[in-house]
Amino acid sequence: MNRPKIIAIVIPILLLTSGISYWLVHPRASIPPASPSAPQPAKQNTLILTDHLNRHVEIALPVRRMVSCFPAFTEILIALNAQPLLAGVNSKDSEKLGLPGVGSHLKPDLEAIAACKPDLILVSALRPEVADMLASRLPELKASLLAFHPSTVDGSLELIRTMGNLTGRQKEADQILEQAAARLAAIRSNLPPQRPRVFIEVRSSPSLLTCGKQSVLWDMIRCAGGDPLFEAGAGVSGLDLESVIKANPDFYLQLTGTMNPHPTPPSEHPVLGQLECVKAGHVAQISDELVRPGPRVAEAVGEIQRLFQTAAPPR
Numbered sequence: 001m002n003r004p005k006i007i008a009i010v011i012p013i014l015l016l017t018s019g020i021s022y023w024l025v026h027p028r029a030s031i032p033p034a035s036p037s038a039p040q041p042a043k044q045n046t047l048i049l050t051d052h053l054n055r056h057v058e059i060a061l062p063v064r065r066m067v068s069c070f071p072a073f074t075e076i077l078i079a080l081n082a083q084p085l086l087a088g089v090n091s092k093d094s095e096k097l098g099l100p101g102v103g104s105h106l107k108p109d110l111e112a113i114a115a116c117k118p119d120l121i122l123v124s125a126l127r128p129e130v131a132d133m134l135a136s137r138l139p140e141l142k143a144s145l146l147a148f149h150p151s152t153v154d155g156s157l158e159l160i161r162t163m164g165n166l167t168g169r170q171k172e173a174d175q176i177l178e179q180a181a182a183r184l185a186a187i188r189s190n191l192p193p194q195r196p197r198v199f200i201e202v203r204s205s206p207s208l209l210t211c212g213k214q215s216v217l218w219d220m221i222r223c224a225g226g227d228p229l230f231e232a233g234a235g236v237s238g239l240d241l242e243s244v245i246k247a248n249p250d251f252y253l254q255l256t257g258t259m260n261p262h263p264t265p266p267s268e269h270p271v272l273g274q275l276e277c278v279k280a281g282h283v284a285q286i287s288d289e290l291v292r293p294g295p296r297v298a299e300a301v302g303e304i305q306r307l308f309q310t311a312a313p314p315r
Helices: 003-025 071-079 091-097 110-115 128-135 153-167 170-188 216-224 241-247 297-311
Strands: 046-050 056-060 066-068 086-089 120-124 144-148 197-201 209-211 236-238 251-256 283-287
Touching: 046 153, 056 144, 066 071, 071 086, 071 091, 071 153, 086 091, 086 110, 120 128, 128 144, 153 170, 153 216, 153 297, 170 216, 170 297, 197 209, 197 216, 197 241, 216 297, 251 297, 283 297
Parallel strands: 066 086, 066 120, 120 144, 197 251, 251 283
Antiparallel strands: 046 056, 209 236
């Protein structure tokens, strides 16, 4: 074989092998990067997640013992048939589920959590200082920690998918998500022609509290066809009565539960009773257990829309 022919054969081979080498060293060069919140495979039997405090956490799989410090997370795990993995729960759910209590999401009990010997601890991202405190003790606990707190309906559904991946209950998660998608599609097809302007009461006394835009309840109201008032505030915030009177909402939604166990009816309030929506009876209550970022988010949106239709025809 003469020299020109050898060169003609060798050069394409060199180009091909160099291209393969580059792909092996830079495997993402032609692949779009994964979403920051999506689970990413690490080494064998591990999963890397980015939680809502932007912490990149490597989780050893399978997770066998979990501590849930937030009731919404516990509800998701139960809906996924992953209750056998729960080693400890928020003290509010402890007696009901027959599991050790580990304090509240605001004040977790470190000693009780340690006694559960968890592989993974789930906490609310609403209180970063609590997550930081627990994270500082992880070496002695020999556990991983994830902090979540979805502020939208879609974010809540994504958390269900994440929990399914963590627990090996992907099929159960898919079933919940399919049902939610169908329900939300039906709700979207039935939105009112004019959105009622909604005031959200999180607590009536000793001072009036509402919730801000970065709240799953806020997004639920939007998905149901309403316009929640008072965008300011990431979570719960105080509000003066004059601001509510001036806003003159079409609908008054009262949250009941932990923060508002015995809400004062607006009609009996000396100031809020002046609202036109209150006089017209466009007032309703909804449980805080329904409107949290759990597996019933689509049900909650449907219930809010039903309340709008039955109690609050918009002006």
